[in-house]
Amino acid sequence: MGRYIIRRLLWMIPVILGVLLIVFALSAIAPGDPVDSIVGYDAPEEVREAKRQELGLNDPFILRYGRYVIGVFTKGDFGTSYTTKQPVLGEILSRFPNTLKLTFFAVLVALIIGIPLGVIAAVKQYSAIDNATMVFALFGVSVPQFWFALMMMYIFSIKLNWLPPITANSGAAGWVLPVAMIGIANVGMIARTTRSSMLEVIRQDYIRTARAKGQKEGKVIFKHALRNSLIPVVATLGNTLASSLGGSVVAESIFAVNGVGLYMLNSIDNRNWPSVAGGLLFLAIVFSFVMLFIDILYTVIDPRLKDEFNAKNKMAANKRAAKKKAREAARSAKAQEV
């Protein structure tokens, strides 16, 4: 088990390097010349060329990539914004709490609503509640999030005047609509996953055993069934998170949340590529670490995986031992021949 976690941690190194490579490769073909922002658009070609030489922009790709990686890791150098001339990382860090809040609450709300809905639907399969839940879930995954947000804004902010239409400077109430917008798709996804895994678990022998020994129905459902059926839900948590991060970009743009997504979108409009790349890199790194956490959580809560892993390890160890034996046998045979 410990070995799996260590291996998973080590795997983060190539993943992060790979993400850096993707972002760097995108930067290489991105519009805009970094020299422009330093010496100005109208600088003579010699000055530009000299600056390019100085910055090492004429070096081979692999060398520049190496410098980029070292810069990111040692100095937190995510680049410098073309427009503000400030380090991108600082600009991102000041906005990240908003994105984090949005994504975190969207996932949390989706879990709080989605799991109970899925459980009720499964326990009362084919009932009116089940059908209503599934219709709602289907609506959640089919409605375009941004349109849903606009319609909610129309109803709750403009017609009823209950909620502020923008998040900035409007306190907790301002977060309701953006969280609901991202949450709606996730609620659907989580409710569907919980329902189907719950249905599978309810038919297992150990549930029948629990009932047979006279366990209360509530305990059977929540203690025996739910805990086991949550494993696939944890497995889909990564997808939920990915869609929430994507959704947060759209939500930030609609509700004027000053987060990383809005920062990236504005930077695209300004052709300010370093900020776009910085935002992308930052969110991808955060996402990778959360995925790492989910993976480890997954192995901790699912004892079957542990067994499987141990069995695999044992098999691999046996294989290694057999190979070693064969090698030794071959060596001794050779020695005998000589």
Place this chain on the structure above:
Amino acid sequence: MAKLYTPAMAKVDKRKAKEAARNKGKVVRSTPAMEAWKRLKRNKLAIVGMLVLAFIILIAIIGPWIAPYDYAEPDYDHRLETPSSTHWLGTDSTGRDILSRLIMGARISLPIGFLCVIAAFAIGGTLGALAAFYGGKVDMIIMRILDIFQSIPPMLMAIAVVAVLGKGVINLVISIVISSLPARARIVRASILTVKRNDYIESARAMGASSGRQLIKYMLPNALGPILTSFTFSVATAILTISSLSYLGLGISEPSPEWGAMLSGGKTLIRTYPHVLLFPGLAIMITVLALNLFGDGIRDALDPRLK
């Protein structure tokens, strides 16, 4: 205590008895595809989804002949009209008929959605199939590279690619294909892996079938079920992504009647003329809903155990 003979089981028995009576004395030909079609036909919601989808495709095909007005021609005398008998869904800020634009928009969203998914499956699927077929190091290398791509959330990846390549239909397709590659590769890989160990593959190999022949002739057709299911859902997701990107101003932009672009063009009118925003969103939702219902139906029909 669970009922031993539920009404649902009785219903199935009754249907089977009816079928048997009808086919008495006849030789009935049955293939897995026919069985699946039979199950699909019984799923009312899936049929509704299929019919709605067929209707939208039909509209897309005959669009230019049935659209009541020119979708691109501004009519400044009839700006921002609410739905009426002359303009069924009203007009937008330059007086263009919203219904006509929606009809012509179906010619954009659906084909591009399909194109994205076909391309993603062609590229990602090939990678996934190769990974599953050769296994070992090839599998490891391909899957690890895809892992890295997957550590960037798809929507962010799509946004970044569009930011680099610029707007436009082709760039939009490229961005969606790149962002959805890993997921498609995984699906194909998983389905090939499940059929790979079957005896008929072994016998094909024993008969001397080449790798390509084993893969294309024997494995792919048998692995098609989950791929087909995922295809429908993927088109739904692609349509949502296209409209989101267009809404953000990164995909297809005005004056194109793409549904997301129509919403993007009307977003400032939300306080005053919400009808401009209502109908394009409904069009996207109905299309995606139909695809999801149909996809659910295909999944249940192909793998009845999941139900």
